[in-house]
Amino acid sequence: MSDLSNQRIAYFNGRYVPESQVLVPFRDRSFKYGDAAFDMTRTFDGRPFKLKEHVERFYRSLRYLRIDPGLSPAEMIAVSEEVVARNAHLRPKDGDWWVGQRVSRGVDAVGDEGWEQSGPTVIVECLPLPLAQRASLFRDGIDVLVPSVRRTSPSALSPRAKTHNYLNTIMADLEVKAENPKAWSVLLDENGNLAEGIGSNIFLVQEGRLFTPREHYVLPGVSRQTVIDLARELGIACEEKDLDMFDAANADEIFLTSTSLCLCPVRSVNGQAVGSGQVPGPVTSLLTGAYSRFVGCDFVAQYLAKL
Known part of the structure; x- marks a missing residue:
């Protein structure tokens, strides 16, 4: 548990898990074709900036690609805020996050693989801003x-x-x-x-x-x-x-x-x-x-x- 507590948490297909457990199948269309949309905001002192506007833009991209993420914009905002909250203890006082939402069309299955996830792949993540770089x-x-x-x-x-x-x-x-x-x-x-x-x-x-x-x-x-x-x-x-x-x-x-x-x-x-x-x-x-x-x-x- 102590090792996991030092890992950033991400949302992955309905669950909040350590980043190391976010494993996207190689048949996912985002890997095969780049068939996915994403958006990124940043935090200021740990507070997401214009999260609503970023999510609205994200959903415009998804509509253009004809991908239904299975979450409403309000739910995506709530998930993003939860990811930030769950990682707050890992943010340095002088640092901030990128906060990203990613949705792919999902797995291109042949039919015999038995993938657990059959719909869109949904990930919400955060990672440190490259301030020093x-x-x-x-x-x-x-x-x-x-x-x-x-x-x-x-x-x-x-x-x-x-x-x-x-x-x-x-x-x-x-x-x-x-x-x-x-x-x-x-x-x-x-x-x-x-x-x-x-x-x-x-x-x-x-x-x-x-x-x-x-x-x-x-x-x-x-x-x-x-x-x-x-x-x-x-x-x-x-x-x-x-x-x-x-x-x-x-x-x-x-x-x-x-x-x-x-x-x-x-x-x-x-x-x-x-x-x-x-x-x-x-x-x-x-x-x-x-x-x-x-x-x-x-x-x-x-x-x-x-x-």
């Missing part, structure tokens, strides 16, 4: 590289669904990491406009105005929407529009948003310094402060403390 990004800014790999076209597969099939952005990220292991990728869409990175959205600041790619070509991040809402409250104009490399080269400031980072400044794109080189820039700083106040946690200080 990403701390320097808040000190120095992110170096963005644009790979040759383009973001999957909405005419083929909607990027608005958060699925287990991440190979498009993984191949792009591998290309970028081969050139600079510390760089982050931002892909172009089929039309040559900025789209998104692997789990991140991009914003440009030009003459005090905020711009971000249209939702049609990207996953609409909850952190992305939070920044849009905060900008409007601060009187900063924000527009969703097509943005290309010319726009990036002439931006005064650029930053990325993601679940774990919240928002983090970009210092260069393809080796070219952003704007005046100030990191973070004034608009990014203003939005960062507003974000920290909104979530009740100085997330920048949380990261920088790990340097």
Whole structure:
């Protein structure tokens, strides 16, 4: 029991079990085809951030994939909160969690295996945020590289669904990491406009105005929407529009948003310094402060403390 008490607990097909007991059959369609959806939020001081909004987005992905998880959104929220509660004693005082929900279409059985689980595979998990690994990004800014790999076209597969099939952005990220292991990728869409990175959205600041790619070509991040809402409250104009490399080269400031980072400044794109080189820039700083106040946690200080 003492060994199990030091293991994180996950929800797995109706039961709360140690992570080591979450065993997905090799015939599960998530393993075979990436036929699954997931979503992730983070905690601030152990409190899940916009869990309802993340779960709602998760269920939009599931509807798109035509997967019924067998749980209502309210039940999925309750399960997620229970997973966080059951792991509270394992969270360091200066640390926080990623909290994830994952549902696959389930086992592709031939008929003679006798798998116990015949419906969808449902997992809710939590794991520590990589605060130490990403701390320097808040000190120095992110170096963005644009790979040759383009973001999957909405005419083929909607990027608005958060699925287990991440190979498009993984191949792009591998290309970028081969050139600079510390760089982050931002892909172009089929039309040559900025789209998104692997789990991140991009914003440009030009003459005090905020711009971000249209939702049609990207996953609409909850952190992305939070920044849009905060900008409007601060009187900063924000527009969703097509943005290309010319726009990036002439931006005064650029930053990325993601679940774990919240928002983090970009210092260069393809080796070219952003704007005046100030990191973070004034608009990014203003939005960062507003974000920290909104979530009740100085997330920048949380990261920088790990340097």
